[in-house]
Amino acid sequence: MNLLKGEKVEMKFLNMISNLILSFLLVIIIIVVIVFHLASTTILNKEYVLKKLKETEYYLQISREIQNAFENYRYQSGLPEEMIKDLYTEEMIQSDVNSIVDYIYEDKDIVISEQQVKEKLDTKIKNYLVSEGKILNKQGEKNVQEFEDLMMKEYYKNFNVSESGLKIAKDTLNKIIPIYVHLKYAPLFFLVMVFISIILLNIKDVLMGIRFVSISLLTTGILLKIGKSFVFSHIDIDNRIVLTASLSNSITTIIKEILYTIADYGTWFVLCGIIGIIITSILKNTKAREKKS
Amino acid sequence: MRRIFEILKATIISTIVAFLFVSIICYIVMKTCKEKFDMATSLIKRITIQNEEVELVNPVLKNGVLINYPTYGSKYATLKIDSVDVNLPIYYGASYTILKSGIAHDNTSYFPGEGGSVILAGHNFKTFLANLPKAQIGDEIVIETTYGNFTYKIYDTKIIQESEVSEVPIQKDKEILMIYTCYPIHNIGYASQRYVVYANLIEE
Structure with missing residues (x-):
């Protein structure tokens, strides 16, 4: 009798340890599923990035930055303000930004319309000189040519802000995306396996199984909340500038959106975890009382 | 319960x-x-x-060394060349924004009173340094700073290429003021030359 009791206690103990281990594994797998899901719907998704660039008015900001840069050069050029007006259109800006995004996500060639800008500027300057009756000597022509080249480079620079940076982004995505495509269903598969294992292990007392799942959800929720707070406390995301103000604005918006989404998931998981724990406790207690009576 | x-x-x-x-x-x-x-x-x-946000500090000159450099982008002095009607604010730094507002102080050079090269630059428009080429050898230049006034006398002028940085050297042996602007003055397009005025410190 005592032996049987001892064996029962041992079985219960092993059962508890197994539940704890599976519950712990479930936490890690849920976090991996969330990371995969977030990555696939945000930074690994070209359409999401383009949508965010539109929402953060990146195209408008970059247009302003280009105009500002043009004005700096025009200032010292002796040319009137009209020379730098209407050198590019909104469609050109959008197409050039999209070309950079296509380069990063699809390894396409970067096609920027700086040559069109130069040709428009050249036409405007020639017309201006003719209207003012100004004839340039060889040095003067060279100065105008150099001015046009500088403006062209300035236009290009605002899109290809950092060649090395863009290459790193492209190479990193090109490494991550194939891995993600290969493994995207693996975390879900393991999630289902662990969940089924917990239920099977607790087939005689399903409420206990659900309780351990709830503990996992609560743990996941707390970890997600901690993660978001940790990042915000170590990196002052709002006040960091990445290359240009317009790019910083878009990047910080995307990062903050991801972190707030993580925090939201955390809240839901904490709530589901606590509710699950409370409900299973109530039901278990009711069952125990019924059994007693 | x-x-x-x-x-x-x-x-x-x-x-x-x-x-x-x-x-x-x-x-x-x-x-x-x-x-x-x-x-x-x-x-x-x-x-x-x-x-x-950067806190603005007042520079102080002590034994030929400036303590508390002005904040980048802040106005710390005024440039006066009476002979060519120049009276412009001097800002610490040399960004495009600064050059639009007044005279830029090359932040790799020394400050007035430190005994080294003081290099200033400005645009060549009418309200800025368009008249700089009219300044003659012997003309006086006054820099009024928040920590004192410094008077210089022009001893040389030159037209150099923008790449000839050796003509605007940074040194600590003697206080020399160098002010330059784009040249030719009424240039159209990009000016690849600079008109430089060199002046010695005569009064502190």
Whole structure:
């Protein structure tokens, strides 16, 4: 009798340890599923990035930055303000930004319309000189040519802000995306396996199984909340500038959106975890009382 | 009551287990990934810049050394060349924004009173340094700073290519003021030459 009791206690103990281990594994797998899901719907998704660039008015900001840069050069050029007006259109800006995004996500060639800008500027300057009756000597022509080249480079620079940076982004995505495509269903598969294992292990007392799942959800929720707070406390995301103000604005918006989404998931998981724990406790207690009576 | 107590007990135990899991995972992550996280944080701080408000300080000259450099972009002096009707603010730094507002102080050069090269630059328009080429040898230049006034006398002028940086040297042997602007003055397009005025310190 005592032996049987001892064996029962041992079985219960092993059962508890197994539940704890599976519950712990479930936490890690849920976090991996969330990371995969977030990555696939945000930074690994070209359409999401383009949508965010539109929402953060990146195209408008970059247009302003280009105009500002043009004005700096025009200032010292002796040319009137009209020379730098209407050198590019909104469609050109959008197409050039999209070309950079296509380069990063699809390894396409970067096609920027700086040559069109130069040709428009050249036409405007020639017309201006003719209207003012100004004839340039060889040095003067060279100065105008150099001015046009500088403006062209300035236009290009605002899109290809950092060649090395863009290459790193492209190479990193090109490494991550194939891995993600290969493994995207693996975390879900393991999630289902662990969940089924917990239920099977607790087939005689399903409420206990659900309780351990709830503990996992609560743990996941707390970890997600901690993660978001940790990042915000170590990196002052709002006040960091990445290359240009317009790019910083878009990047910080995307990062903050991801972190707030993580925090939201955390809240839901904490709530589901606590509710699950409370409900299973109530039901278990009711069952125990019924059994007693 | 007893029932509520039992339910509460079960809930608390489950919550404690959850926090234990959190602690274990946080410990494992800190032990294995702390170094990587620190590297990532310092990399982020290296490739980005902090957008913070800078406190304005008043410079003080002590034994030929300036204590408390002016904040980048702040006005710290006025340039006066009476012979060519120049009276312009001098800003510390040489960005396009500064050049639009007045005279830029090359931040790789010394300050007036420090005994080295003081290099200033300005645009060549009418309201700025268009008349600089009209300044003659012997004309006086006054720089009124927040820490004192300095008078210089022009001893040389030159037209140089923008790439000839050796003509505008940074040195600490003698206080020489060098002011330059784009040349030709009424140039159209990009001016690749600079008109430079050289002046010695005569009065502090």
